[in-house]
Every structure is written in C-alpha cells, then in structure tokens.
Amino acid sequence: MELATSSSLNFSSPNFVQLYKTRILFSSRSYWIEASKHGGRGRQSRLSQASLNIFVSKASLAQRRSANYHPSIWNHELIESLSTPYQYELYGNRSEELKEEARKLLASTNESCERLKLIDSMQRLGVAYHFEEEIKEALNLHRKDVMITRDLHATALQFRLLREHGHSIGSDVFDKFRDRDGRFSDNIIGDITGILSLYEASFLGIQGEDPVLEEARSFSTIYLNKLSGNKLEISEIVSEQVQQSLEIPLHWRMPRVEALNFINLYTTTDLVDDHNSLVLLELAKLDYNLVQSIHQQELKELSRWWSQLGFKENLSFSRDRLMENYLWAMGINFEPQFSKCRIGLTKFVCILTAIDDMYDVYGSPDELELFTNAVKRWDVRAMEDLPDYMKICYFAMFNFANDLAFDVLTHHGLNVISEIRTQDEIKRGDVAKAIQCYMNEEGISEEEARDRIKGLISNSWKKVNEIKIKKSNDLPKSMVKMCLNMARTAQCIFEHGDGIGTSVGVTRDRLVSLILKAVPINNQEKSSCT
Numbered sequence: 001m002e003l004a005t006s007s008s009l010n011f012s013s014p015n016f017v018q019l020y021k022t023r024i025l026f027s028s029r030s031y032w033i034e035a036s037k038h039g040g041r042g043r044q045s046r047l048s049q050a051s052l053n054i055f056v057s058k059a060s061l062a063q064r065r066s067a068n069y070h071p072s073i074w075n076h077e078l079i080e081s082l083s084t085p086y087q088y089e090l091y092g093n094r095s096e097e098l099k100e101e102a103r104k105l106l107a108s109t110n111e112s113c114e115r116l117k118l119i120d121s122m123q124r125l126g127v128a129y130h131f132e133e134e135i136k137e138a139l140n141l142h143r144k145d146v147m148i149t150r151d152l153h154a155t156a157l158q159f160r161l162l163r164e165h166g167h168s169i170g171s172d173v174f175d176k177f178r179d180r181d182g183r184f185s186d187n188i189i190g191d192i193t194g195i196l197s198l199y200e201a202s203f204l205g206i207q208g209e210d211p212v213l214e215e216a217r218s219f220s221t222i223y224l225n226k227l228s229g230n231k232l233e234i235s236e237i238v239s240e241q242v243q244q245s246l247e248i249p250l251h252w253r254m255p256r257v258e259a260l261n262f263i264n265l266y267t268t269t270d271l272v273d274d275h276n277s278l279v280l281l282e283l284a285k286l287d288y289n290l291v292q293s294i295h296q297q298e299l300k301e302l303s304r305w306w307s308q309l310g311f312k313e314n315l316s317f318s319r320d321r322l323m324e325n326y327l328w329a330m331g332i333n334f335e336p337q338f339s340k341c342r343i344g345l346t347k348f349v350c351i352l353t354a355i356d357d358m359y360d361v362y363g364s365p366d367e368l369e370l371f372t373n374a375v376k377r378w379d380v381r382a383m384e385d386l387p388d389y390m391k392i393c394y395f396a397m398f399n400f401a402n403d404l405a406f407d408v409l410t411h412h413g414l415n416v417i418s419e420i421r422t423q424d425e426i427k428r429g430d431v432a433k434a435i436q437c438y439m440n441e442e443g444i445s446e447e448e449a450r451d452r453i454k455g456l457i458s459n460s461w462k463k464v465n466e467i468k469i470k471k472s473n474d475l476p477k478s479m480v481k482m483c484l485n486m487a488r489t490a491q492c493i494f495e496h497g498d499g500i501g502t503s504v505g506v507t508r509d510r511l512v513s514l515i516l517k518a519v520p521i522n523n524q525e526k527s528s529c530t
Contacts, residue, residue, distance in 0.1 A: 069318075069319045069320075069357075070502070070504070071320060072312075072320040072321065072322065072323070073504065073508060074322065074323040074511075076303050076304075076306075076307050079299050079300060079303040079322075079323070080300055080303065082296040082299065082300065082515070082516065083296070084289060084292060084293045084296060084518050085518070086286070086289035086290050086292070086293050086518055087290075087293055088290055088293070091286060091289075091290060092290075094286065095283070095286055095287060095290060098279060098282055098283035098286065099127075099130050099131075099283065101279045101283075102122070102127070102130075102131065102279055102280055102283055103131060103134060105118065105276050105279065105280070106118060106119070106122075106131060106134050106135075106138065107134070112142065112154075112158075113149075113151065113153075113154040113157075115138055116142070116154065116157050116158055116161060117157070118280075119135050119138060119139070119161060120157060120161060121262075121266070121280060122135070122280070123164075124250070124258055124259070124262040125259055125262055125263060125266065125280065125281075125283075125284035126255060126256065126258070126259025126260075126262075126263075126284060126287065126288060126291075126334075127280075127283055127284050127287050129335050130287075135165075136165070139161060139162060139165050139167065142158055142161075142162060143162055143167045143169070150176065151194070152177055152188050152191055152194030152195070152197065152198060153191070153193045153194040153197045155173055155174065155176075155177075156174075156194065156197035156198045156200065156201040157197050157201075158173075159171075159173055159174075159201045159204070160197070160200055160201040160204055160250075160251075163204040163465065163468075163469060164204065164251070164468075166468050166469050166477070167469065168469050170209075171205070171209055171210055171212045171213050172210065172212070174198070174212055174213075174216060175212070177198075178212070182215070183215070183219075184215065184216065184219045189223070192227065192234065192238060192242075195219075195220050195223050195224065196220070196224065196241065196242060196245060198216050198219075198220045199216070199217065199220035199221065199224060199245060199249070200245060200249055200250045200251065201213070201216070202214070202216040202217035202220065203217070203249045203250075203251040203252065203461065204251060204465055205462050205465065206462050206465050206466040206469065207459070207462045207463060207466055221246070224242050224245070224246055225246065227242060228242045228243055228246065237265070237268065240265075241265070244261070248491065248495065251461075252461070252487075252488055252491050253488060253491075253492075254331045254485070254488045254489050254491070254492040255331075255334060255485065255488070256330060256331065256334045256514060257331075257492055257510065257514070259284070259288060260288065260513060260514065260519070262284075263281070263284050263285060263288065263519060266280075266281055266284070267281065282521060285519045285520075285521045286521065288519050289518045289519055289521075290336075291334065291335070291336055292514070292515065292518060294336050294339060295326075295330060295334075295342075295514075295515060296515065298326070298339055298342055298343055298346075299322075299323070299326055299515065301343065302322060302326065302343060302346050302347070303322060305347065306322045306350060309350075309396060310392070311350070311354055311392070311396070314389070314392055315354055315357075315358075315389060315392060315393070317357055317358070317361055317362040318353065318354040318357040318358070318362075319353050319354075319357060319500065321350075321353060321500055322346070322350060323511055323515070324493075324499065324500050324507060324511070325346050325349040325350050325353060325500075326342070326346045327489070327492075327493065327499075327507075327510070327511060327514070328345065328346070328349050328486075328489055328493070329341070329342040329343075329345035329346045329349070330342060330514070331485055331486070331488065331489025331492060331493075332345065332482050332485045332486050332489060333482060333485065344404060347400055348400065351393070351396050351397050351400055353500070354393055354396075355393055355397065358371070358389075358390070358393060362389075363390070367386075367387055367390060370385055370386055370387075370390070371386060371390050371393075371394065374386060374390075374394055375394075375397075378398075378417075380395075380398055382394070383395065383398075401417070402417065404416075405417040434453055434456075435449045435450060435453055436449075438452055438453065460487075461487070464480075464483065464484060464487065467480060468480055468484070492510070493507065
C-alpha cells in the first residue's frame with residue numbers, strides 16, 4: 001500500500017485541495033490510513049493490531065519509570081452529563097436587551113472618572129468583549145485628553161486602562177503625588193482606594209522607563225501589607241480585595257477566573273446601588289452562564305475525541321488531563337467566537353502532554369533520539385523504526401498537525417506545514433526547575449531563589465507590556481492578547497503548585513466553578529430592565 005506522505009503532498013500547490021484529502025484515523029485497536037484522489041475511488045487498507053504490533057508488551061512496561069500520576073477525576077460519563085438551563089435559544093433575546101442597555105449606559109456616562117470606572121467594571125465582569133468599539137472610542141478620548149486631577153484613584157485607573165489597551169501614557173502622571181525627594185507623599189496615606197489603584201497600575205511598567213512605577217509598587221505594597229494586617233481599620237470586603245491583589249495583581253489574572261471573582265464581589269458590595277449597576281450585574285451573570293454552556297458542549301466533543309484516541313488505555317505512563325488541558329485553552333480565549341481555537345488548542349495540549357511525559361518519564365535516550373529524528377523528517381514512514389508506544393504518539397501528532405495544516409490552507413491560503421518541518425529539534429527531557437538551578441548555581445536558599453525568579457517574571461511582563469504599546473509592533477492585537485492570557489493562565493494553573501500533574505484541590509475547585517456551576521441570578525437582577 002502506498003502511503004500519502006509529506007514528501008508526496010505538495011502543500012504549496014494551488015491544486016492541493018482538489019488533488020488530495022488525507023486523513024489518518026487512529027483507534028485503540030487499529031490504524032486506518034486513507035488517501036483519496038480527486039475523481040477516483042479512494043483506497044482503504046486496514047493495518048491490523050498484529051501487523052503493527054501496536055500494544056506495548058507487559059515485560060517492557062515493567063522496566064519503565066513511572067511518575068505515578070493519579071487517574072483523571074473527570075471521566076467521560078461525567079463530562080457527557082454536563083448541562084445548564086442557560087442556553088442561547090432561551091436567553092439570547094434577554095442577553096441582547098441587556099447588552100443594548102449597557103451600551104446606552106456607556107454612551108451616556110459623560111464624567112471622565114465614572115466612564116473609566118464603568119469600563120473597568122465591564123472588563124473585570126468579563127463582558128467588555130461585547131463593547132470593544134465603544135470602549136476603544138471612549139479610551140481614545142482619554143488618550144487625547146489626559147485628566148488633570150489630584151485624585152490618585154482616577155489617575156492610576158486612567159493610566160492602567162490606557163496602557164492595557166496599548167496607548168502610550170507616561171509614568172510622569174504620578175509625579176504630582178511625590179514629594180521633592182521623589183518619594184510618594186504622606187498626603188496620600190489613608191486613601192486606600194487610591195493606593196490600591198496605584199499598586200495595580202504599577203504592574204503596567206515597561207523596560208527602560210523612569211523607576212517611578214517600581215517605587216509605586218514598593219510604596220503601595222508596604223502600605224497594603226500593613227493595612228491587611230490591621231483588620232480593624234478596613235471593612236471585610238476591602239480587606240478581601242487587598243489580599244487578592246497582594247496575592248496576584250489584576251494585570252496577571254486569568255480573565256475568566258477574574259470575571260467570576262468580580263461578579264461575586266460586585267454582588268456583595270455597595271457597587272450594586274442603582275438600576276445601572278443591576279443591568280451590568282445581570283448581563284455579567286447571564287453572559288457568564290451562556291458562555292459556560294458553550295464550554296460544556298466543547299468539552300463533550302473533546303471527551304469523545306479523547307476516548308477514541310485511546311491514549312488512556314495504551315499510554316498508561318501519561319497524564320490523563322483533558323479537563324485541565326481545556327483550562328489552558330479557555331484561559332487563552334474564553335469568548336464564544338473562539339470555539340474552534342479552544343478545541344484545537346486542547347487537542348494540541350493533550351497530545352503534547354503525552355509526548356512531554358514520554359520524554360520526561362518513560363522513554364529511553366535511544367528511543368527519544370529515534371522519535372526526535374522522526375519528527376524532523378515529518379514523514380509517516382518515519383514511524384516504522386519507533387517502539388510501539390511511540391507509534392501511537394507519533395501518529396496522533398502527525399494526524400493532528402496535518403489536519404490543522406489542511407484546515408489553515410483551505411480557509412486562509414497559508415502553508416504552515418513547512419514551518420513544522422524546518423524545526424531543528426525538540427528539546428525536552430528531565431530538566432531541573434528554575435528555582436533549583438538558581439539554588440545550585442548561586443549557592444542560595446530557596447527563598448532567595450524564588451525572589452530572583454519573581455524578578456525575572458516581573459521583567460518579562462515589562463517586555464510584554466512594551467510590545468503591547470509599541471507603535472512599531474506589527475503583531476495582530478488578538479495574538480498579543482493571546483500571549484498575555486497564556487501567561488495569566490500559567491500563573492493561575494501553577495500558582496498553588498503543579499495544577500496539571502496533581503489536578504485536585506485548587507485546580508479541581510476552579511474547574512467546578514468555571515465549568516460545572518452556573519452563577520445564580522436572583523429575581524431583583526432579572527427585573528433590572530423591565
């Protein structure tokens with residue numbers, strides 16, 4: 001049987017779509033390879049379990065290392081049972097009504113500081129994506145006419161929002177809050193809201209600018225830490241906000257997690273004190289639930305794919321983490337219109353996780369060299385020399401990548417398969433963690449090493465912030481946003497340890513709140529626009 005390989009398929013040919021349609025279908029028992037030419041009958045050949053010797057022998061399994069990853073706590077039956085009453089067919093009209101009300105609210109808010117607060121609330125509630133043009137127009141006005149005010153909260157909020165949206169605004173706007181020695185003035189002591197806003201704004205710094213933002217972070221951190229230690233001076237709600245910000249600033253938070261967090265905060269504070277606030281709150285809750293229903297449907301589709309792939313049965317050394325891998329995709333792009341992106345990303349991470357475990361835990365050096373060379377060749381015939389368990393990984397990866405390349409070529413006219421084939425190598429294996437490297441190389445304590453890593457992370461964020469506001473940057477805004485969200489999602493997943501390897505505790509609770517539980521909407525909120 002003649003196999004369709006990357007060498008026989010001319011991906012750059014304009015007639016590619018008409019000439020070939022390649023699908024390599026994998027199941028836990030056999031491989032099917034199908035190559036059909038336009039205008040002729042497709043030929044199909046079954047490669048049996050015996051001929052490919054697909055299953056790894058028990059003897060070889062016994063000699064392998066194991067990371068002892070716990071089984072998945074999310075089985076296929078549980079995922080298939082996911083449901084919510086909030087469907088677009090039932091609540092779509094109400095959602096549109098609320099969006100129109102919120103759009104009018106933004107247009108009618110003329111006072112500068114109030115408009116900034118409204119935009120900030122929309123962002124934190126997770127509904128700003130519905131009003132991108134309106135928000136862009138509003139912030140353009142602020143960019144052209146920066147507020148001259150002695151209000152620290154208004155100044156810091158304006159600075160943060162403008163930089164978040166890629167506008168260039170200098171850190172010298174904070175000079176008016178500093179004394180002659182360049183230190184932040186004692187006059188702002190006691191302005192809890194203002195100092196908290198200053199703290200949040202300090203994380204939007206870029207490389208090479210005046211150190212005022214570093215000083216702002218140091219000053220505000222010391223003040224907020226003292227404040228959080230004295231619960232008698234502040235309310236429980238303010239104390240919670242301060243603690244959350246000290247743990248992880250707004251700029252570093254995963255958007256979907258922050259939406260749920262701010263919905264709960266918005267519900268329990270005096271922020272909801274009028275008709276307009278109720279409109280925004282109901283919209284946020286309803287939108288959260290409607291988007292969650294889409295995420296549930298995507299997970300059902302992915303669970304069926306994952307079950308058919310057969311990794312769980314045949315690659316027992318690998319982590320079975322479909323739900324946790326979906327968390328990555330949802331963190332990068334949660335909006336409804338990116339469904340295809342989330343599904344593709346999740347599949348990619350699932351396959352990558354198996355390959356990662358193969359390099360880290362299971363494969364021998366000789367086997368891994370064979371696999372690396374096979375990836376360099378990017379040819380289905382390269383799998384012939386691989387051990388049986390590697391054939392499963394290679395076939396799944398080859399199938400996914402070529403399928404993705406075919407989709408990109410047909411829909412966007414781009415040949416991305418050549419980018420895969422020009423990679424020099426895959427570098428993986430058992431590598432020391434960054435903290436361990438610092439401890440060993442510098443002879444320092446774990447605490448000192450952690451502080452240095454935090455410094456590297458902070459500096460990396462400055463680089464990303466600079467890319468966002470650089471006028472010469474020709475990257476699409478959507479790509480920059482995805483990169484930012486990937487960093488935020490990594491922070492979320494690994495904030496309390498390895499949220500993938502050990503997916504219980506915080507990770508489990510997070511998935512329950514994001515995927516399984518709808519946000520309740522009470523009668524007062526439901527009648528907000530009636």
